[in-house]
Amino acid sequence: MRYREIEPNGFLNNFVKCFWYYETTDTEIQHTILPDGYFDLIAEFENETLTTVKLTGIWTKPKDIQIPNNTKFFAIRFKLIAIEYIFQKEIKSILDSIVNLPFSFWSIDKYKSNEFEKFVSEITSNLDTSIKHLKQIDSRKLKLFDSVYEQKTKTVAEISSTVFWSSRQINRYFQTQFGITLKEFLNIVRCNATYEEISNGNLNPNSDYFDQAHFIKEIRKYTGATPKVLNQNKNDRFLQLSKMD
Template sequence: MKYREIEPNGFLNNFVKCFWFYETTNTEVQHTILPDGYFDLIAEFENEILTNVKLTGIWTKPKDIKIPKNTKFFAIRFKLLAIEYIFQKEIKSILDSTVSLPFLFWSIEKYKSDEFEKFASEVSNNLETSIKHLKQMDGRKLKLFDFVYEQNIKTVAEISKKIFWSSRQINRYFQTRFGITLKEFLNIVRCNATYEEISNGNLNPNSDYFDQPHFIKEIKRYTGVTPKELNQNKDDRFLQLSKMD
């Protein structure tokens, strides 16, 4: 399999984590997708033909997937702020699931399976244009997601105090738009931040966890397995921990 990412520049970084490409060869593969605090738009090509366009919800538990041979994915990994300001909808209705989109969505049908760079460049330019015409954004939300994704502030109470937005109002916003509480989202992002360390063999908790039992419990809660099993990553089961070319 092959995997690569292209990261956005400038203000778009508030909405998009990366554009990513994935390819299987002549063998079907199975992966387990782990919760990471993002959602994705994915265009799937089988044998060079576009066969599916879908939007994922937020994953709060591991998801087993089977990917056919000779398959390519063009995808965009979005930060949660994109739901409100780019998609202008909620995503709670597809929590831990996906919804199909028309091939015409964002003119995805025009791209050939060997045009990932063109896809990333043109969609990036279109998104940059669309956010320039947004109405005045809520600065509290920009700060909130910056704190969360950068792991600068760890608790709901701290975030609430920093951005002058009550915890109750923040959680109502999260439940309405995303279907989860901010506390659970913080836990998912914290868990995701450990994947690289675990893949490199560090099975000891960082300062974000009380102790080793708490670390193991939280990792198992969101991945279904222990840190040791994640590190072993047999047959590249866990895509986020795989060492890909």
């Protein structure tokens, strides 16, 4: 398999984590996708032909997927704030699932399977333009997501105090838009932040977990596996850990 990421620059970084490319060869592959606190727009090509355009919801539990041989993915990994301002909708209705989109969505059907860089360049330009025409963006939301994704704040109370937004209002916003609470979002992002350490062989908890038992319990809750099993990553089962090798 081949995997690569391209991260955006400038203000778009508030909405997009990265563009990513994935390719299988002549072997079918099975992966388990782990919760990471993002959602994805994915275009799938099989044998050079576009076969699917889909939007994933937020994953709160591991998802097993089977990827056929000779498959390519062009994809965009979005931060949660993008659903409101770029897609202008909610995403709670597809929590832990996906929805298929028309091939013509964002003119994705015009790209050939060997034009990932063109896809990134043109989608980036289009998103930059659309963001400039957005209604005023709530600065509290920008600050909230920046704080969480960058691990600057670790609890609901800290975030509420930092962004001057009551925890009750924040949770109402999260439930309405995403179908999860802020606390669960924090837990998922915290779990995602451990994947690199686990991939590198560090199976001990950091200061974000009370002790080893709490660490193992939380990792198992969101990944379905212990840190030891994640580290072994047999047959590249866990894609998010494989790309860190």
